[in-house]
Amino acid sequence: MSAASTQGVACARPDAATAAAPQVVVPAGPRLLQKACILGAGAFGTALAQLLARNGVAATVWTRSEDTMAMINSQHLNTPYLAEIQLSPNVVATTSVAEAMEGADLVLFAIPTPFLREFLVSHRDLLPMRALLLICSKGIENVTLLTPFEILEEELPGKYHKFLACLSGPSFAREVALGKPTSVTVAARDLAVAQRVQMAISDKNFRVYTSNDIMGVEVFGAVKNVLAIACGSSDGLDFGLNARAALITRGMAEIARLAIRKGASPLSMGGLCGVGDLVLTCTGSLSRNWTVGYRLAQGETLGEIKASTRQVAEGVATAQSVHDLAASLGIDLPICEEVYQVLYKDKRVIDALATLQGRPLTDDLHLELGQEGAFGVTPAPSTK
Ligand SMILES: NC(=O)C1=CN([C@@H]2O[C@H](COP(=O)(O)OP(=O)(O)OC[C@H]3O[C@@H](n4cnc5c(N)ncnc54)[C@H](O)[C@@H]3O)[C@@H](O)[C@H]2O)C=CC1
Numbered sequence: 001m002s003a004a005s006t007q008g009v010a011c012a013r014p015d016a017a018t019a020a021a022p023q024v025v026v027p028a029g030p031r032l033l034q035k036a037c038i039l040g041a042g043a044f045g046t047a048l049a050q051l052l053a054r055n056g057v058a059a060t061v062w063t064r065s066e067d068t069m070a071m072i073n074s075q076h077l078n079t080p081y082l083a084e085i086q087l088s089p090n091v092v093a094t095t096s097v098a099e100a101m102e103g104a105d106l107v108l109f110a111i112p113t114p115f116l117r118e119f120l121v122s123h124r125d126l127l128p129m130r131a132l133l134l135i136c137s138k139g140i141e142n143v144t145l146l147t148p149f150e151i152l153e154e155e156l157p158g159k160y161h162k163f164l165a166c167l168s169g170p171s172f173a174r175e176v177a178l179g180k181p182t183s184v185t186v187a188a189r190d191l192a193v194a195q196r197v198q199m200a201i202s203d204k205n206f207r208v209y210t211s212n213d214i215m216g217v218e219v220f221g222a223v224k225n226v227l228a229i230a231c232g233s234s235d236g237l238d239f240g241l242n243a244r245a246a247l248i249t250r251g252m253a254e255i256a257r258l259a260i261r262k263g264a265s266p267l268s269m270g271g272l273c274g275v276g277d278l279v280l281t282c283t284g285s286l287s288r289n290w291t292v293g294y295r296l297a298q299g300e301t302l303g304e305i306k307a308s309t310r311q312v313a314e315g316v317a318t319a320q321s322v323h324d325l326a327a328s329l330g331i332d333l334p335i336c337e338e339v340y341q342v343l344y345k346d347k348r349v350i351d352a353l354a355t356l357q358g359r360p361l362t363d364d365l366h367l368e369l370g371q372e373g374a375f376g377v378t379p380a381p382s383t384k
């Protein structure tokens with residue numbers, strides 16, 4: 001076919017029989033990696049290790065627990081976190097951070113945010129130089145009110161900073177481990193670093209999209225956990241699907257208000273790290289945060305819920321940080337505030353939801369962005 005006729009085909013309707021075949025790009029897959037070190041053998045760390053191991057990478061998981069190490073190495077299971085999922089023999093566990101990190105070209109941080117700084121202070125000297133450093137934690141640290149990326153930038157020497165990236169998006173660990181189709185966002189200051197991670201960990205069922213909006217990716221990933229507690233509470237009281245959709249939508253406005261004030265791009269709201277993860281966590285009963293809300297609504301106390309599980313629902317600690325951030329920035333985040341009141345001030349779930357229902361009536365797109373309109377877009381002048 002001549003160049004001229006090829007151009008003609010390109011202009012034809014996409015469904016025309018003569019349309020040019022779409023370019024098929026097969027994700028590179030983790031073939032670029034030899035060894036990955038995964039810090040944290042909870043649900044997500046183990047699931048990401050399984051993803052990499054399935055693609056032939058030697059995935060060494062660091063765990064604090066001798067029992068977990070033994071279970072992974074001898075039975076290829078991590079039952080407390082991923083029940084009944086058979087792990088690849090390429091997933092190996094160790095309790096030695098040095099052993100896990102040695103020779104790794106990718107290091108994944110899958111340690112809950114409240115424990116991240118302590119880990120870094122104790123072990124930062126062991127980090128391999130030139131390895132990509134991928135933060136997979138979602139949260140906002142109490143007291144400092146910093147995100148995981150900010151914690152790493154604060155605790156790691158400058159020579160590591162250019163290798164930092166963070167991963168977020170709708171990705172229940174169990175589904176990642178089972179190889180179900182999943183898409184996430186990876187952000188780095190330098191898009192080239194995000195692209196290196198993208199090429200290193202994508203495979204046919206795990207699609208990585210890139211971004212350079214680190215603040216957007218992290219604030220959305222953290223605050224959606226607080227909103228998932230609100231949605232679980234509403235579902236636990238059988239408030240219905242309308243109520244849940246309203247909480248998700250008004251919750252998105254709350255995250256946007258906070259994220260934009262923290263310097264995030266409003267565009268991240270529409271991404272996998274934004275609406276994608278918010279919808280997943282607020283509607284999926286696989287969510288630990290949603291489950292906390294549901295159980296609170298059913299009458300259990302936070303103490304009882306925490307005592308009954310080894311798993312961490314990051315939204316519980318993050319609710320405190322979001323409350324403090326909103327106060328310090330002077331931002332109104334009513335749903336997050338009610339979650340805080342339930343978790344930390346003994347407010348009853350039913351009363352918290354009643355407070356939200358009783359708020360003054362307002363404009364759906366009122367995001368309190370000063371002179372700017374919704375999502376930072378200045379509204380067109382009225383023609384009336
Ligand atoms: N589970 C999921 O579906 C997803 C989780 N994440 C995020 O990944 C991070 C890790 O979560 P999961 O793997 O789900 O955790 P998990 O709740 O399944 O397990 C908790 C992990 O924290 C470790 N841990 C507890 N105390 C510690 C301490 N003092 N120092 C170091 N480690 C400690 C435990 O050993 C265990 O590995 C969290 O920030 C979470 O929000 C992100 C996406 C999906």
Ligand SMILES: O=C(CO)COP(=O)(O)O
Pocket residue numbers: 138169170171172173225228277280281286287288289290312313314
């Ligand atoms: O972040 C998650 C999915 O993207 C996991 O949410 P939970 O921690 O609520 O289970």
